Amino acid sequence: MINARPAVEDRPAVSVEDRLADDLLDRIFHALANRTRRSLLARLARGPAMVTQLAAPFPMSLPSVSKHLRVLESAGLIARSIDGRIHQCCLTTEPLREVEFWLAHYRAFWDQRLEALADYVESDRDGGPMTT
Amino acid sequence: MINARPAVEDRPAVSVEDRLADDLLDRIFHALANRTRRSLLARLARGPAMVTQLAAPFPMSLPSVSKHLRVLESAGLIARSIDGRIHQCCLTTEPLREVEFWLAHYRAFWDQRLEALADYVESDRDGGPMTT
DNA sequence: GCAATATTTGCCCATTTGGTTTAATATCAA
DNA sequence: TTGATATTAAACCAAATGGGCAAATATTGC
Numbered sequence: 001m002i003n004a005r006p007a008v009e010d011r012p013a014v015s016v017e018d019r020l021a022d023d024l025l026d027r028i029f030h031a032l033a034n035r036t037r038r039s040l041l042a043r044l045a046r047g048p049a050m051v052t053q054l055a056a057p058f059p060m061s062l063p064s065v066s067k068h069l070r071v072l073e074s075a076g077l078i079a080r081s082i083d084g085r086i087h088q089c090c091l092t093t094e095p096l097r098e099v100e101f102w103l104a105h106y107r108a109f110w111d112q113r114l115e116a117l118a119d120y121v122e123s124d125r126d127g128g129p130m131t132t
Numbered sequence: 133m134i135n136a137r138p139a140v141e142d143r144p145a146v147s148v149e150d151r152l153a154d155d156l157l158d159r160i161f162h163a164l165a166n167r168t169r170r171s172l173l174a175r176l177a178r179g180p181a182m183v184t185q186l187a188a189p190f191p192m193s194l195p196s197v198s199k200h201l202r203v204l205e206s207a208g209l210i211a212r213s214i215d216g217r218i219h220q221c222c223l224t225t226e227p228l229r230e231v232e233f234w235l236a237h238y239r240a241f242w243d244q245r246l247e248a249l250a251d252y253v254e255s256d257r258d259g260g261p262m263t264t
Numbered sequence: 265g266c267a268a269t270a271t272t273t274g275c276c277c278a279t280t281t282g283g284t285t286t287a288a289t290a291t292c293a294a
Numbered sequence: 295t296t297g298a299t300a301t302t303a304a305a306c307c308a309a310a311t312g313g314g315c316a317a318a319t320a321t322t323g324c
Contacts, residue, residue: 084322
């Protein structure tokens with residue numbers, strides 16, 4: 001074939017809003033893709049805490065935890081209120097809702113897919129459906 | 133500064149199951165933390181496709197897309213069935229359910245938080261429940 | 265003022281990531 | 295067989311990540 005791949009112009013246009021949403025999802029998912037940070041969120045789900053308190057259970061230096069907190073903060077997953085030397089951190093609800101919203105896109109697929117799977121199991125038994 | 137931080141033994145024990153779940157969540161969230169990969173998932177939500185088809189809309193080389201697909205696959209987000217030269221990819225439902233499950237942990241916090249906010253707004257109790 | 269506390273910043277390092285290009289492999293089709 | 299197609303593998307590179315440590319910056323309290 002002459003054109004194995006479509007030209008760049010043929011790609012779907014991406015709106016500014018989409019790009020902003022993508023940036024946010026990038027930051028949110030990246031922030032969640034680390035168990036230390038997820039652990040910090042789990043701790044904060046039990047209530048606000050200052051940085052030193054948050055860092056205490058982790059076998060790493062304070063600056064490292066501080067950096068993790070900044071990643072969480074820049075993803076909007078936590079907020080901090082500074083009172084003197086004390087930085088009090090607390091969970092924020094909005095970004096996790098963002099994730100929920102993103103997931104909702106696929107929930108429709110799941111349901112449809114489970115139905116299709118049920119159909120498939122009954123109809124086609126000869127060829128292996130999917131080699132893992 | 134005798135014991136500024138608790139000893140390693142004081143940290144909560146982490147079970148093997150937890151570590152496996154953490155590994156999986158690491159892979160899932162990392163896989164989702166890239167817009168190209170999310171875009172691939174969005175495409176696959178509309179139905180299975182072969183690698184070349186999947187790569188076509190993206191302004192990057194085929195090997196790059198191939199790598200992205202492998203990341204998605206190793207996170208269990210997609211599965212592939214190989215038929216001759218054709219690798220057919222399709223969405224998998226399980227990992228997104230895993231994310232849902234993880235999110236459910238925090239949903240309780242949201243509700244409690246929204247309830248607290250509602251209480252705060254409606255009634256005249258003194259003192260906000262949680263500093264933002 | 266001075267020391268202790270809470271936190272961040274800067275620099276260093278090894279590893280990973282996300283992309284490239286150029287083979288290599290496997291399959292289909294003429 | 296020969297050549298095109300579908301896909302991965304290998305080697306490479308720049309940039310980001312996650313960790314360390316030492317120093318800087320505020321702030322608190324004596």
